[in-house]
Amino acid sequence: MSIDVTINAGICTIVINRPERLNAMDADHYRDLSAAWCQVRDDASIRVAIVTGAGEKSFTTGADIKSFLTAPPGYDEMWLTQRDQLLNRGLEVWKPVIAAVNGYCLGGGVTLMLATDIRVASENATFNLAEVKRGVVAGNGGTQRILDQLPYPIAMEMLLTGDPIDAQTAARWGLINKVVPRDKLMDAAHEYAQRIAANAPLAVQAAKELAVRSRDVDRATGLRMEQMFNRMLMATEDAKEGPAAFAEKRKPRFQGK
16 A cells, blocks of 8 residues: 655656555545655656556545545644645646546546546546535535536536546546557556657746646736746757757757756
C-alpha cells in the first residue's frame, strides 16, 4: 500500500498502489499523494507527470468510505485548508498531468481526473460521481469542475443521479481524450508525455497557467497576461534554441532556461 513515484527522462509516473481496495485512498495515501504532487511541482527535472492506479481493475475509487464516512474529521479541520494540498484541491502544478485511467474511476477518482490535463482510458474504464448515493457530494472540486468540462445537462446527470458512464461515452462527451486497449494504456500515456516533454518546458508551463487562469479573468486581462508571459519567454535560452534548431533542421535541446 503506497503512492509510488518514478522519474525517467523528465516524465514522472505516480501510481496509486492499493489494488486490494481498488486503489481507494485513506488519509495516509492522500498525504503521500500530496507529497508526490509537490515533488512534481518543485523538481525542475520533471517536465510532465502521469498518474494511474496499480493493477488491472481500478484507477482509483477516491476516498476509502470505511475510513472517511464512518469516521469524519473534526470540525476544526475544516479550516486547515492548506494542509496536504492535492492537485484537485488548490495545489498549483503548472507542469502538465496525464491521467491513465485503468478501470474504475469513481467518486474522488473522477475529481482527481478532472484536475488533470490529458486523459487516456482503457476500454473497461467506468466513470461516476456517486457521492449523492452515500449522502454526501463530490468533494475536492467535483461539483466545481464538472460544469467546466461537460455540457450542463450531462454534468448534472452525473452529479444528481450518481449513475456511471463507460469509456466510450466519456470520450464522446470530451471527458477523456482517447480510449485504448488495456495493454496499450501506459504506452498511450507515455506517447503523450514524450511529445509534451520534447517541448520547451517554460513555455509549456506558461501555456497551461494562462489557459487555466483564463477562466477567472476577463479577456483583456488574459490577453495582457499572455503578452507579458511571451515577453518573458522571449528572453530565455529556450526561445533561442527553438529557432536555431528549426534553422539547422534538428531536434531542439530545450533546457528550461
